[in-house]
Amino acid sequence: MAITVVRRPQGHKLSNTQVSAxxxxxxxxxxxxxxxxxxxxxxxxIYVDSNIQTYNGFKYVEVESLTSFKTRASENSAVTPYKxxxxxxxxxxxxxxxxxxxxxxxxxxxxxxxxxxDEPGQAxxxxxxxxxxxxxxxxxxxxxxxxxxxxxxxxxxxxxxxPLAGVYQITDVNSPWSVVIDxxxxxxxxxxxxxxxKYYDNYTINVNIYAGLSSGHRWxxxxxxxxxxxxxxxxxxxxxxxxxxxxxxxxxVTTVNNLALDTLPNNIDFxxxxxxxxxxxxxxxxxxxxxxxxxxxxxxxxxxxxxxxAKNEFKxxxxxYLSDYVSDGNTLARxxxxxxxxxxxxxxxxxxxxxxxxNNQDIEVTIIKKLxxxxxxxxxxSIENPGRGVIRVPITPxxxxxxxxxxxxxxxxxxxxxxxxxxxLSDWVNISGSDTDWTTGAAPSVVVPGTVGSPKSxxxxxxxxxxxxxxYSITVDYTRTNPGFYHFYILILDSSNNILHTKDDLIATSGxxxxxxxxxxxTANGNEAKISVRSGPQVNLSPTSxxxxxINSVSGTYTTPDTEDMVITEEICIGIIDECDNxxxxxxxxxxxxxxxxxx
Amino acid sequence: MTIEPIYxxxxxxxxxxxxxxxxxxxxxxxxxxxxxxxxxxxxxxxPDSYSPYADTLQRQTFVVSRNQILLRSQHLDISQVRALSxxxxxxxxxxxxxxxxxxxxxxxxxSFKKYxxxxxxxxxxxxxxxxxxxxxxxx
Numbered sequence: 001m002a003i004t005v006v007r008r009p010q011g012h013k014l015s016n017t018q019v020s021a022x023x024x025x026x027x028x029x030x031x032x033x034x035x036x037x038x039x040x041x042x043x044x045x046i047y048v049d050s051n052i053q054t055y056n057g058f059k060y061v062e063v064e065s066l067t068s069f070k071t072r073a074s075e076n077s078a079v080t081p082y083k084x085x086x087x088x089x090x091x092x093x094x095x096x097x098x099x100x101x102x103x104x105x106x107x108x109x110x111x112x113x114x115x116x117x118d119e120p121g122q123a124x125x126x127x128x129x130x131x132x133x134x135x136x137x138x139x140x141x142x143x144x145x146x147x148x149x150x151x152x153x154x155x156x157x158x159x160x161x162x163p164l165a166g167v168y169q170i171t172d173v174n175s176p177w178s179v180v181i182d183x184x185x186x187x188x189x190x191x192x193x194x195x196x197x198k199y200y201d202n203y204t205i206n207v208n209i210y211a212g213l214s215s216g217h218r219w220x221x222x223x224x225x226x227x228x229x230x231x232x233x234x235x236x237x238x239x240x241x242x243x244x245x246x247x248x249x250x251x252x253v254t255t256v257n258n259l260a261l262d263t264l265p266n267n268i269d270f271x272x273x274x275x276x277x278x279x280x281x282x283x284x285x286x287x288x289x290x291x292x293x294x295x296x297x298x299x300x301x302x303x304x305x306x307x308x309x310a311k312n313e314f315k316x317x318x319x320x321y322l323s324d325y326v327s328d329g330n331t332l333a334r335x336x337x338x339x340x341x342x343x344x345x346x347x348x349x350x351x352x353x354x355x356x357x358x359n360n361q362d363i364e365v366t367i368i369k370k371l372x373x374x375x376x377x378x379x380x381x382s383i384e385n386p387g388r389g390v391i392r393v394p395i396t397p398x399x400x401x402x403x404x405x406x407x408x409x410x411x412x413x414x415x416x417x418x419x420x421x422x423x424x425l426s427d428w429v430n431i432s433g434s435d436t437d438w439t440t441g442a443a444p445s446v447v448v449p450g451t452v453g454s455p456k457s458x459x460x461x462x463x464x465x466x467x468x469x470x471x472y473s474i475t476v477d478y479t480r481t482n483p484g485f486y487h488f489y490i491l492i493l494d495s496s497n498n499i500l501h502t503k504d505d506l507i508a509t510s511g512x513x514x515x516x517x518x519x520x521x522x523t524a525n526g527n528e529a530k531i532s533v534r535s536g537p538q539v540n541l542s543p544t545s546x547x548x549x550x551i552n553s554v555s556g557t558y559t560t561p562d563t564e565d566m567v568i569t570e571e572i573c574i575g576i577i578d579e580c581d582n583x584x585x586x587x588x589x590x591x592x593x594x595x596x597x598x599x600x
Numbered sequence: 601m602t603i604e605p606i607y608x609x610x611x612x613x614x615x616x617x618x619x620x621x622x623x624x625x626x627x628x629x630x631x632x633x634x635x636x637x638x639x640x641x642x643x644x645x646x647p648d649s650y651s652p653y654a655d656t657l658q659r660q661t662f663v664v665s666r667n668q669i670l671l672r673s674q675h676l677d678i679s680q681v682r683a684l685s686x687x688x689x690x691x692x693x694x695x696x697x698x699x700x701x702x703x704x705x706x707x708x709x710x711s712f713k714k715y716x717x718x719x720x721x722x723x724x725x726x727x728x729x730x731x732x733x734x735x736x737x738x739x
Contacts, residue, residue: 255692257609257617259699270615310615325614336616338683345621348607349699353616390615394699577621 003205003278007074007109008303011100011321012045012058012093013331020089023055025082030055033068040069050088095328098305099355101312102253104320105244110278112239114200121197129191139183146176148198151285155201160194167199200282205233205241208277211252214304216359218387219263249274249307264392270309271389276301325355329566342574344397351394354408354569359388362411370403397576407571412563420556423462431459431497445550448535456536468526474556475519476533481548487536490520495529610690620684627670634664662738672725681722685714704731
C-alpha cells in the first residue's frame with residue numbers, strides 16, 4: 001500500500017547535440033533505435049522531437065540495448081506506447097535542477113495503488129461470490145477467497161459490468177469469506193462475473209508542502225523551511241492526483257527591491273525552496289467498532305526545488321523551468337536581465353543578478369574593464385558562500401572605461417580529511433555462508449580450523465554510506481594466534497555482498513596473541529555499501545593449525561576530492577556611460593518642448 | 601538634455617532588476633484624480649453671509665492629486681527598446697536616487713508602440729505616477 005511520485009517539478013537543460021533515432025513497435029511500446037551506440041543510461045532524460053506527439057517532449061529513458069531504448073514521461077510512468085514508425089530526434093539532458101518560475105505551475109503527480117482501483121486487491125487471486133443468501137432481508141455473500149480485513153462498517157466493492165457493480169457496506173461478518181452487505185436481498189441476483197476488493201472509503205492523498213530555505217543553506221535561519229500547507233486530493237479514475245503548489249509558494253516570495261537586505265548579495269526575497277511529504281488516509285474501524293480516519297506515516301520526497309520570483313515567456317523550450325539560467329560548468333547560465341548589453345551610468349547604483357546553483361560555494365565575479373575594446377583593468381568581487389539563490393552583484397561604473405565584461409566563477413575547494421563514523425563492533429554482523437561463522441560482540445572473533453583444504457571464515461560486516469568519488473582509508477586492528485600461512489582480508493562489499501575492493505594482509509609469522517593491523521585505501525565508485533573482514537588461507541597452502549582472529553577496533557578516514565574552479569555564468573558585457581559623455585546627444589534633435597525626436 | 605535625468609530600475613520577468621538613466625527632457629505634471637466641494641448655507645448668517653464681510657459661497661472639501669512625470673528616453677537602439685519596453689509590464693518600477701533612497705512609481709498602462717520597423721532610431725515615452733498624493737487637508 002503506497003503512494004508513489006509519478007512526476008516532480010524537475011528541470012532539465014539540454015545538450016546542443018541532436019541525435020536521430022527511429023521509433024518502432026515493441027509489443028505495443030515505442031522502441032527507439034539509433035544507428036550507433038546511444039551512450040544513454042537508464043534514468044537519463046531526453047527531449048524528443050518528432051511528428052508523433054505521443055513521442056515528443058521530455059522523457060525518462062529506459063535503456064534496452066546499446067542502440068535502443070524506451071521512454072516514459074517519468075520514472076514511475078507507463079512506457080510510451082507505440083503509435084507508428086517515425087523518425088525522431090532527441091537531445092540529452094545534461095543538467096538536472098529544481099529552479100523554476102513561481103508564477104507558473106509547479107506541478108507534482110502522485111499515484112496511489114489503493115483508490116479507486118485497489119491494485120493489490122485486484123492483482124491477488126480474483127475473489128468472487130460463490131453463493132449468496134437472504135440474511136434478514138439483506139444479501140449474505142460467500143466468497144472464494146477471504147476478504148481483506150472484513151469489519152462491520154467498512155466497505156467492499158464489486159467490480160464488474162453488471163448492475164450489481166458498486167460499493168457496499170459490510171453490516172455483519174460471519175467469517176472472512178462470509179459477510180452481510182447493505183444490499184436488499186433478491187433471489188434473482190446474478191453475481192457471476194464480479195470480483196470483490198476492499199474499498200477504501202473517504203480515501204485521501206494528503207500532501208504536506210514545506211517551504212523556506214533548506215537545511216545547509218547559509219541563510220536557512222532567515223527563512224527556515226517549515227510546513228506551510230496541507231492539500232488533500234482524491235485520486236482520479238486512474239489512481240492519480242495531479243496538482244500544482246505555486247499558489248502556496250508565491251506567498252513566500254516577496255516582490256520588493258530591498259538593497260539593505262541582511263542576506264545580500266543573496267536576495268532571499270526572490271527565492272523559496274520547497275519539497276513535499278505525502279501520506280494516505282481512509283476510513284477504518286477501531287477496536288471499539290467505531291469508524292475513524294486511519295492516517296499513514298508521512299513519506300518525505302527527497303527532491304528539493306527552488307521557486308524563483310520569475311515568469312518565463314510563452315513558447316520557450318523549458319516552460320516554467322529556469323534552465324537557461326543554471327549552469328553545470330559546461331553550459332553556462334545567463335544573467336537575469338532583459339538587456340543584451342545593459343548600460344551602467346557613472347555615479348548611479350547598478351547591479352546584475354544571476355542564479356547560484358549550489359550551497360557552500362564561494363563565488364568570484366570577475367570584471368574586465370575596457371576602453372575602446374582594450375582591457376585596462378580587472379576587478380574581482382569575492383562573494384563568500386552566498387548560498388543557493390538569486391545573487392545580486394553590485395557593480396560600480398567608473399569614468400575612464402566604456403565597457404565592463406562580467407563573469408561569475410564558483411571557486412573550487414581543497415579536499416578535507418575527516419574521520420569516518422563506523423558502527424560499533426558489537427553491531428557488526430556475520431554474513432552467514434558455507435565457512436566458519438564469526439562470534440559477534442564487542443570483540444568479534446573467529447577460529448579457522450587447521451584442516452587441509454581452504455578453510456576460511458565467513459564475512460563479518462557493517463553497513464556504511466560510502467560517497468562516490470571520495471577516498472577512504474580504513475584500518476582494522478586485530479589479534480591473531482597460531483598464524484601459520486593465513487591471510488587477513490579487509491573487504492569492501494556492495495549491498496549484495498559482492499567484493500568490490502580487497503586488502504590482503506598476509507599473516508606469515510609465527511607466534512601467538514600478536515596484535516596486528518591492516519589498512520585498505522580506495523576511492524568509492526558509488527556501489528560500495530559495507531565494510532567487511534574475513535580470514536582465509538594462503539593460496540595453495542593449507543594451514544597446519546587452527547588460527548584465532550579477534551577484531552579489536554576499526555577506524556577510518558575519508559578525504560573529499562579537490563574541486564576545481566567552475567565558471568557558472570556567461571560573460572556579459574555592459575556599456576559604461578559617463579554622465580558627461582554625449583553618446584546619445586549626437587543623435588538627438590530636441591524640439592521646443594524638449595522632447596527628443598527621430599532624426600529626419 | 602535634461603538637467604534632471606531620471607534613473608529607473610524595474611523588476612524584470614526573470615527575477616533580476618534592470619536599470620536605465622533617462623536623459624531626455626521630461627514633462628512634470630500634476631494629475632488631479634478627485635476633488636469635492638460644498639456650497640455654503642447662506643441662511644444662518646444672513647445677511648452677513650452675502651455682504652461685503654462674506655468671503656465665499658463655496659468650499660473645497662478635498663483634493664486628491666499626485667505628481668506625474670512624462671518620461672522620455674534618449675535615442676535608443678532596437679535591443680534597448682526591447683529591453684526598456686518591459687518597464688510597461690513590470691510590477692515594480694522605482695526611481696533610484698541612491699542605493700537606499702528609492703521611490704516606487706506606477707507606469708501608465710496605456711498601450712504603446714514599441715517600435716516601428718521603418719525607424720532607425722527609437723525613443724520611448726511613458727508616464728510615471730507617484731504613489732503618494734500631494735498633501736492637502738480634508739475639510
